[in-house]
Amino acid sequence: MIEVKGVNKSFEGNQVLKNISATFESGKMNLIIGQSGSGKTVLMKSIIGLHTADTGKILYDGRNLLDMRFKEIKELRKEVGMLFQGSALFDSLSVLENVIYPLEMFSSMTRQEMVKRAEFCLVRVNLSAQSFHLSPSEISGGMQKRVAIARAIALNPKYLFCDEPNSGLDPITSLVIDKLIKEITEEYNITTIVNTHDMNSVMEVGDHIIFINKGVMAWEGSRNDIFDVENAALNEFVFASELYQKVKKAENLGK
Amino acid sequence: MLLVTLFKHIGSYTLLMSKVFSKPDSWRMFFRQFPKEMEKLVVNSLGIVIIISVFIGFIMTVQTKLNTSDPLLPTYATGLVTRDTLLLEFSSTIMCLILAGKVGSNIASEIGTMRITEQIDALEIMGVNSANYLILPKIAAFVLLIPCLVIVSMATGLVGGYFVGIFTDILTTADYMVGIQYAFIPYYIFYSVVKTLFFGFIIASVSSYYGYYAYGGALDVGKASTNAVVNSSVIILLFNIVITNLMLN
Ligand SMILES: Nc1ncnc2c1ncn2[C@@H]1O[C@H](COP(=O)(O)OP(=O)(O)OP(=O)(O)O)[C@@H](O)[C@H]1O
Ligand SMILES: [Mg+2]
Numbered sequence: 001m002i003e004v005k006g007v008n009k010s011f012e013g014n015q016v017l018k019n020i021s022a023t024f025e026s027g028k029m030n031l032i033i034g035q036s037g038s039g040k041t042v043l044m045k046s047i048i049g050l051h052t053a054d055t056g057k058i059l060y061d062g063r064n065l066l067d068m069r070f071k072e073i074k075e076l077r078k079e080v081g082m083l084f085q086g087s088a089l090f091d092s093l094s095v096l097e098n099v100i101y102p103l104e105m106f107s108s109m110t111r112q113e114m115v116k117r118a119e120f121c122l123v124r125v126n127l128s129a130q131s132f133h134l135s136p137s138e139i140s141g142g143m144q145k146r147v148a149i150a151r152a153i154a155l156n157p158k159y160l161f162c163d164e165p166n167s168g169l170d171p172i173t174s175l176v177i178d179k180l181i182k183e184i185t186e187e188y189n190i191t192t193i194v195n196t197h198d199m200n201s202v203m204e205v206g207d208h209i210i211f212i213n214k215g216v217m218a219w220e221g222s223r224n225d226i227f228d229v230e231n232a233a234l235n236e237f238v239f240a241s242e243l244y245q246k247v248k249k250a251e252n253l254g255k
Numbered sequence: 256m257l258l259v260t261l262f263k264h265i266g267s268y269t270l271l272m273s274k275v276f277s278k279p280d281s282w283r284m285f286f287r288q289f290p291k292e293m294e295k296l297v298v299n300s301l302g303i304v305i306i307i308s309v310f311i312g313f314i315m316t317v318q319t320k321l322n323t324s325d326p327l328l329p330t331y332a333t334g335l336v337t338r339d340t341l342l343l344e345f346s347s348t349i350m351c352l353i354l355a356g357k358v359g360s361n362i363a364s365e366i367g368t369m370r371i372t373e374q375i376d377a378l379e380i381m382g383v384n385s386a387n388y389l390i391l392p393k394i395a396a397f398v399l400l401i402p403c404l405v406i407v408s409m410a411t412g413l414v415g416g417y418f419v420g421i422f423t424d425i426l427t428t429a430d431y432m433v434g435i436q437y438a439f440i441p442y443y444i445f446y447s448v449v450k451t452l453f454f455g456f457i458i459a460s461v462s463s464y465y466g467y468y469a470y471g472g473a474l475d476v477g478k479a480s481t482n483a484v485v486n487s488s489v490i491i492l493l494f495n496i497v498i499t500n501l502m503l504n
């Protein structure tokens with residue numbers, strides 16, 4: 001479980017996060033939604049500590065990130081996996097070596113065990129052995145995302161962060177990736193936080209959703225309530241696509 | 256204002272270096288990176304060092320001879336001037352300025368690209384000290400082996416001068432050979448090598464600094480790489496004055 005309490009963050013006078021508080025439970029898909037530029041990535045990076053929050057508390061199962069010393073943060077990082085907006089695979093390494101990399105850095109496994117574990121993770125994300133020895137530039141964007149997921153789960157993380165896992169993917173592949181993340185989250189009881197501005201993902205996998213608008217947390221709830229909220233900014237976001245306007249109409253008719 | 260920016264840069268450069276010079280998370284990874292960097296930064300620079308040194312050695316000998324036609328000058332003077340210029344400044348300072356262009360832009364664009372594609376964040380998330388992992392092998396490989404490049408440059412520069420005697424009739428090879436051995440001071444080689452150790456460190460670390468703090472997109476990587484080359488060149492020139500004063504006075 002990760003709890004965020006009263007987090008503020010500004011860059012040179014530009015306040016990006018304003019007093020954000022939220023709770024992210026384990027085994028659930030926690031979604032952070034909001035428009036482009038609303039501060040989702042900054043919030044996620046502040047939770048992980050890639051940005052240092054100016055004030056507030058970030059509790060990882062009770063341990064406050066902002067009180068930790070460098071060494072403790074490093075220890076914590078071993079329990080964290082992250083999927084970046086652009087996959088961020090190491091382009092000098094093959095697909096398999098990318099997944100082995102965290103194991104090599106932090107486990108005491110033998111080379112053979114590492115290869116086995118990496119192959120297990122790659123198969124878990126539905127990649128076939130043919131692609132293991134290709135370099136990241138030789139595989140498609142969807143496959144890169146999967147490799148990145150495999151790399152993120154290689155060390156059995158307790159916390160998984162995904163920054164827009166389906167940006168740049170077609171709707172079918174997006175759905176596959178979303179479901180994959182959800183399955184893994186439930187299977188290993190991981191605390192998963194996902195940034196997205198894709199309403200399809202929200203409706204498909206959003207167990208717990210927080211809505212960020214211009215750096216302020218404007219709403220918190222589940223996908224079942226999202227259509228009925230009285231919040232102008234959220235409504236604008238949700239009903240940006242005509243499809244969801246129709247869904248809402250149909251729901252109202254049914255009532 | 257300019258001073259504030261300068262101090263800001265010095266501050267964050269120092270902080271970065273303190274991250275770079277810590278114990279690697281995994282020596283195994285360090286020793287795997289080290290030979291790769293050696294190849295990329297040093298071995299792959301041999302070609303350009305040799306070509307430039309030979310041609311400059313050649314042209315410097317020609318120009319020295321043609322522009323000093325005073326019959327009172329001894330015949331060995333040309334070889335001597337060529338040798339001392341090579342040993343004292345060309346093979347160290349000028350060569351390092353050229354390497355700042357080649358190696359500096361390589362380092363800055365590689366690290367900068369890793370930064371903007373979030374590969375550095377990915378390393379940090381895994382708990383890796385990214386500065387140490389990426390930068391230390393580069394600095395170590397380049398500083399340890401840059402003296403080899405200098406020696407190669409000196410040798411091939413002298414060979415370039417020798418070619419003047421073979422391919423033209425401006426100067427005889429015999430005069431040249433006497434010249435390059437006349438009043439030889441081995442300390443000059445030592446001086447040059449010591450200088451380049453500093454220059455190598457400047458090139459590798461300053462370029463890494465600009466790459467590491469790149470922010471934005473592909474354009475910004477280009478900017479970072481230009482900044483790396485320009486600034487490491489300027490710093491090399493400044494340090495050249497300081498070190499020359501310390502070592503040759
Ligand atoms: N390192 C930084 N330095 C200065 N400003 C930053 C930095 N990172 C982000 N910002 C600013 O913070 C604001 C929020 O950016 P953020 O990347 O969090 O948006 P986002 O919600 O993730 O958008 P998107 O959906 O497009 O990824 C932007 O206005 C951006 O300019
Ligand atoms: Mg973002």
